[in-house]
Amino acid sequence: MSDWTSPSTVSPCGCEVVRMKMVTAVIRPEMFDAVRAALEADGIYGMTVSEVMGRGAQKGIALKFRGKTVPVELIPKVKIEMVVKDADVGRVIGICRANGRTGKPGDGRIFVLPVESICRVRTDLEDPEEA
Amino acid sequence: MIDSGATAFILVCTALVMLMTPGVGLFYGGLVRRKNFISMIALSFIAFALVSIQWVICGYSLAFGADISGLIGSLEYTFLQGVGMEGDRIPDLLFAAFQMVFAGLTLAIVTSGVAERIKLSSFVVFGLLWTTLVYDPLAHWAWGGGWAAQFGALDFAGGTVVHISSGFSALALALVIGKRLGFGGHGMEPNSIPMVLLGGALLWFGWFGFNAGSALAADGLAANAFIATNIAAASGALAWLCAAWVRGRPGSVGIISGAIAGLVAITPAAGSVTPMAAIPIGAAAGLVCYGALLFRVREGLDESLDAWAIHGMGGIFGALATGVFAVAAIGGVDGLLYGNPGQLLIQAVDVAVVVAYSFGATYVIAKVIDAAMGLRVTEEEEYVGLDIAQHGESVRV
Numbered sequence: 001m002s003d004w005t006s007p008s009t010v011s012p013c014g015c016e017v018v019r020m021k022m023v024t025a026v027i028r029p030e031m032f033d034a035v036r037a038a039l040e041a042d043g044i045y046g047m048t049v050s051e052v053m054g055r056g057a058q059k060g061i062a063l064k065f066r067g068k069t070v071p072v073e074l075i076p077k078v079k080i081e082m083v084v085k086d087a088d089v090g091r092v093i094g095i096c097r098a099n100g101r102t103g104k105p106g107d108g109r110i111f112v113l114p115v116e117s118i119c120r121v122r123t124d125l126e127d128p129e130e131a
Numbered sequence: 132m133i134d135s136g137a138t139a140f141i142l143v144c145t146a147l148v149m150l151m152t153p154g155v156g157l158f159y160g161g162l163v164r165r166k167n168f169i170s171m172i173a174l175s176f177i178a179f180a181l182v183s184i185q186w187v188i189c190g191y192s193l194a195f196g197a198d199i200s201g202l203i204g205s206l207e208y209t210f211l212q213g214v215g216m217e218g219d220r221i222p223d224l225l226f227a228a229f230q231m232v233f234a235g236l237t238l239a240i241v242t243s244g245v246a247e248r249i250k251l252s253s254f255v256v257f258g259l260l261w262t263t264l265v266y267d268p269l270a271h272w273a274w275g276g277g278w279a280a281q282f283g284a285l286d287f288a289g290g291t292v293v294h295i296s297s298g299f300s301a302l303a304l305a306l307v308i309g310k311r312l313g314f315g316g317h318g319m320e321p322n323s324i325p326m327v328l329l330g331g332a333l334l335w336f337g338w339f340g341f342n343a344g345s346a347l348a349a350d351g352l353a354a355n356a357f358i359a360t361n362i363a364a365a366s367g368a369l370a371w372l373c374a375a376w377v378r379g380r381p382g383s384v385g386i387i388s389g390a391i392a393g394l395v396a397i398t399p400a401a402g403s404v405t406p407m408a409a410i411p412i413g414a415a416a417g418l419v420c421y422g423a424l425l426f427r428v429r430e431g432l433d434e435s436l437d438a439w440a441i442h443g444m445g446g447i448f449g450a451l452a453t454g455v456f457a458v459a460a461i462g463g464v465d466g467l468l469y470g471n472p473g474q475l476l477i478q479a480v481d482v483a484v485v486v487a488y489s490f491g492a493t494y495v496i497a498k499v500i501d502a503a504m505g506l507r508v509t510e511e512e513e514y515v516g517l518d519i520a521q522h523g524e525s526v527r528v
Contacts (some may be wrong), residue, residue: 029315061515070523072515076166 018114023092025055025080027100027108032078038099044092048081058105062092077108083115134220140349141221141229147340148232152179155239158330159436163386164312165322165514167247168526174242174254179235181258183267186231187211190262201278205269207469220348229344230270237293238262241493243438244301245308245506248513251521253506257496265492268327269296269485284481285464285474287356288345290449291485298443299396299486302434302494307497308506310433312513324384333366338394342401348486355461356401359409360394363401366413367393369422376422379453385421392420392441394486396449403453403462412452419448430439447482454478 027035029051039047053074060073084092093110101107156175160168182190189209196204214223221229238258247256262424263416272279273286286292312321321327342360371389375381397404401414423440434440448499454475458467465471498507507513512520519525 005315030313034320052516061511063520064509072519075515 001080003032019086020083020118021086021089022097022113022115023063023082023089023114024107024111025082025096025097026052026077026110027080028106029076029078031100031102031107032080034099035080035096038095039092042091044082044095044097046082046090050081052077052079052081056106056109061106071110075106083118132216132220133216133222134348136223136322136349137220137347138225138496140353141225141344141347144208144344145225145232146234147337148229148344149179149337151337151341152176152232152236152239154330154333154337155221155242157326158334159243161323161326161328161330162246162321162436164307164319164516165526166518168322168326169522170517171242171246172274173522174249176244177255177461178238179232180256180429181239181255182235183231185259185262186234187227190234190267191227191230192479193223193263193267195227195275196278197407198271198410201281202271203268203277208387211474215281225397226347226526229347230274233289233293234262234270235296235339237266237289238291239443240297240438241300241304242353243297243436244303244305244434246268246435246504247505247517248308249517250496250505250508251517253500253504256504257304257500257506260500261262261493263298264496269489271405272485279484281479282481283296283464284450285403285453285462285478286450286481287402287453287462288342288398290395290446290453291481293399294442294446295450295482296446296489297336298441299436302432302443303490303493304497304506305434306433307494307501311430311435312510313409315431321384327384327385331391335390335394338364338398342398346402351459355406359397360383360404362406362409363393363397363413363416364390365393367391367396367417368411370414372416374418386403386453387443388420388424389417392416395420395445397444397451398453399503400453400456403457403464403466405458405461408456408458412449412456415452415474416445416448420445440468441457443486447486450478450482451475472516477501478495 054077055074060071060075063070063072082092089112096110156172160171163171192206192208193204196207199205211227214227216222216224219518221374237263253474267401271277273292274280275297298485315335321376338360339357343357346356368386368390371421372381372386375385381412393416396412396416420441424437427434427440429435454477456470458476459465469474476497497506508520
């Protein structure tokens with residue numbers, strides 16, 4: 001896994017072409033406004049946002065009902081997907097952490113994936129800088 | 132003697148008012164977050180079911196039994212003993228049913244103050260105590276021959292009994308149970324505004340039964356109340372629309388809230404004022420309630436769904452406006468504008484007592500229940516939402 005690279009990491013000419021990453025943050029819905037505002041303040045505008053259901057290591061939340069444990073398997077979350085320059089990844093993660101954190105289980109996860117290519121629909125450009 | 136026209140009319144009005152209770156549920160359900168959508172609607176049905184049974188066991192008798200010192204009714208009609216198919220124009224059983232749907236609706240309005248955080252079992256206990264100790268005496272005072280009726284206070288369809296009482300009780304309850312987790316910080320936007328509007332539509336529709344039916348006859352007074360009701364609703368909606376428009380884009384929730392503010396304010400007045408008086412009453416109620424809502428938000432009070440601002444403050448305004456606009460040609464009593472300033476004073480005293488009693492008694496009941504069994508769900512249950520935590524159901528995304 002560690003030495004895996006996406007097929008386009010190295011172009012046919014041998015030079016690095018991948019300069020973009022997709023950062024997927026799955027966070028608490030009630031923290032979304034704060035995270036979005038903080039990202040925007042830092043110049044990160046583009047994002048795709050969806051309401052999702054999910055669970056982590058705790059397998060959801062366990063509630064008590066008449067002394068018995070009642071599992072709530074899936075908890076609503078908000079998923080933010082952002083495609084950012086490699087150099088910005090650390091900052092984006094930091095912002096999501098700082099503004100999405102309550103310190104309790106259920107604050108979410110952040111995934112970083114390589115982006116193979118980006119095409120803008122409006123034009124024929126295929127360049128992350130331009131797109 | 133039974134009057135078949137009046138009986139047919141009140142039968143229909145009773146059903147109309149019943150529809151207002153799930154109407155409140157849909158209105159409130161649309162206003163909360165999706166995880167509590169079912170809970171809000173369920174609370175309105177639970178409120179209605181609880182009060183229906185309490186009413187026939189003892190509520191009706193406490194409200195309409197023989198007067199005891201102006202404060203409460205006797206127990207002569209418990210279990211509907213002596214309440215039969217005969218009556219004055221309408222059967223006594225129908226009168227009891229008509230009053231029952233008012234009592235059920237009132238408890239449903241109170242759920243505003245505990246939205247998204249009340250423990251179901253505590254609500255059941257609270258509801259039974261509240262309707263017995265707060266609603267029933269108030270109904271007796273105004274309509275059952277209690278002190279307010281003897282004193283000459285005008286409350287045609289329940290401005291004090293239903294609206295001031297539910298609004299100020301919701302406020303007291305909200306203060307005892309505390310703010311929702313994350314209130315003021317996290318977004319708490321309505322999950323379904325179309326549902327709010329649907330609930331509002333059912334309220335507006337049912338209110339014709341509420342006010343016109345309070346004439347207890349299919350006559351001219353019922354017609355006066357009917358049209359005054361619609362005029363006040365329309366006037367309130369337009370006033371709130373204009374006020375909100377000045378501040379920005381006028382939301383539809385505000386427009387329907389304005390209609391309800393107008394309906395609340397005309398409730399005590401519908402049998403005492405001319406239809407034209409309903410225009411200023413409705414419009415002023417829209418502005419008063421909008422102002423109250425802005426105040427509530429500014430103060431950071433989590434009386435979550437604004438029963439206090441709309442029912443409580445709208446109810447106070449309506450009760451006072453009745454003392455201003457009442458005219459003898461409609462209801463037999465003149466108000467301030469027709470040379471009887473004393474009526475306004477009577478209304479003011481009635482309002483002050485009802486505000487103090489409903490707020491104070493509810494505060495005490497809520498404190499006792501909170502100490503005995505806890506009013507509120509756990510933090511985790513509140514986070515997950517009452518739909519899953521209390522009912523094991525959820526609205527699918």
